Amino acid sequence: MNDGNTPLDRLLRAASRAPREDSLATLPFPAEARVLAAWRSSHSESPGWIGLWLRTGLAAAAVTLALTLALTWSHLRPDPEEDEYAAANATLYVAVAP
Amino acid sequence: MDDSETPVTELVARIRAGDEAAARALIVRLTPAVARIVRANLPRRTDEEDLVQTVLTKVFTHLDQFRGVVPLEHWVARIAVNTCRHALAKERNRPELRHADLSEEQVAVLDHLATESSDLDPQQGIAARDLTSQLLSGLKPEDRLVITLLHLEGRSVEEIRDVTGWSIPLVKVRAFRARRKMKKHLDQLLKEKHP
Numbered sequence: 308m309n310d311g312n313t314p315l316d317r318l319l320r321a322a323s324r325a326p327r328e329d330s331l332a333t334l335p336f337p338a339e340a341r342v343l344a345a346w347r348s349s350h351s352e353s354p355g356w357i358g359l360w361l362r363t364g365l366a367a368a369a370v371t372l373a374l375t376l377a378l379t380w381s382h383l384r385p386d387p388e389e390d391e392y393a394a395a396n397a398t399l400y401v402a403v404a405p
Numbered sequence: 406m407d408d409s410e411t412p413v414t415e416l417v418a419r420i421r422a423g424d425e426a427a428a429r430a431l432i433v434r435l436t437p438a439v440a441r442i443v444r445a446n447l448p449r450r451t452d453e454e455d456l457v458q459t460v461l462t463k464v465f466t467h468l469d470q471f472r473g474v475v476p477l478e479h480w481v482a483r484i485a486v487n488t489c490r491h492a493l494a495k496e497r498n499r500p501e502l503r504h505a506d507l508s509e510e511q512v513a514v515l516d517h518l519a520t521e522s523s524d525l526d527p528q529q530g531i532a533a534r535d536l537t538s539q540l541l542s543g544l545k546p547e548d549r550l551v552i553t554l555l556h557l558e559g560r561s562v563e564e565i566r567d568v569t570g571w572s573i574p575l576v577k578v579r580a581f582r583a584r585r586k587m588k589k590h591l592d593q594l595l596k597e598k599h600p
Contacts, residue, residue, distance in 0.1 A: 312522065313588070314518035314519070314591060314592075314595065315584065315587060315588045315591050317518060317524055317525060318514070318518060318525070318533055318536065318537055318591065319537060319552075319556040319557065320524060320525075321514075321524065321525035321529060321530050321533035321534075322530070322533045322534040322536075322537035322538075322556075322557055323556060323557045323558075323559060324527065324530055325530030325531050325533060325534040326530065326531070327444075328444070331436060331437070331440035331443075331444075331453060331454060331457055332436065332437055332440070333433065333436055334432055334433075334436045334454075334457065334458065334461065335454065338454055338455075338457070338458040338461075339429070339432055341458060341462070342432060342458060342461045342462050342465055343425065343428055343429070343432075343465075345462045345465060345466055346420075346428055346462075346465035346466060346468075347425075348466075349465070349466040350423060
């Protein structure tokens with residue numbers, strides 16, 4: 308059972324009480340400028356009415372494409388009944404069959 | 406205009422409206438807290454300033470997603486912790502710590518731990534912190550994070566839940582397993598010196 312006085316407990320206790328090195332108090336100017344540039348860039352990227360119009364157009368085009376593919380699917384699939392060789396084979400088979 | 410006393414919520418509202426002075430003020434306000442989290446969870450060979458910049462960039466580019474349900478500081482702490490966790494996860498090479506890698510001061514700390522039952526001297530604090538840091542670097546990012554937050558920063562389980570998004574049972578289980586792994590590594594070091 309952990310009584311709080313194992314070597315690990317004592318090590319962690321001592322480590323937590325150790326004086327801390329000073330961490331960064333202020334962001335240096337170049338880093339701050341990069342953060343602000345990223346923020347400005349993301350801020351100006353917010354979609355206005357043009358962005359909304361473009362997105363709607365893209366979505367409508369995708370839906371139209373899907374509908375067109377669905378409606379023409381039967382024409383794209385090869386129909387065995389329309390296989391001219393199959394018809395010829397069948398005719399020959401009937402002709403030569405006993 | 407001096408924004409050092411301006412409430413954070415007001416700064417956020419102004420930033421959303423495109424106010425750059427408010428953005429600068431918030432950077433100044435958040436940097437020390439972010440830097441503290443980054444310092445405590447910094448992967449080896451990673452620059453502290455770079456990681457602080459990465460965290461603040463994420464905060465500012467996702468500020469629209471901040472709903473104000475929790476204080477901004479908690480939201481930022483969560484982003485900082487997750488960014489550090491991902492940075493630690495990229496650190497694939499976690500070499501095992503050997504007795505020969507330790508400094509004289511760290512060996513003295515081990516001697517004390519092996520032979521005495523009292524707490525370490527306050528003068529040994531820095532060596533204890535460095536030894537702890539080396540032991541932590543052998544752990545998985547989540548294990549390292551939970552030990553740092555719980556034992557070195559003295560945060561409560563509830564606070565850890567808030568900044569990591571883990572449930573309370575998960576925090577406790579991870580802390581238990583991380584301590585067990587750390588204890589195993591420490592015992593190996595102690596046995597090398599005091600078989």
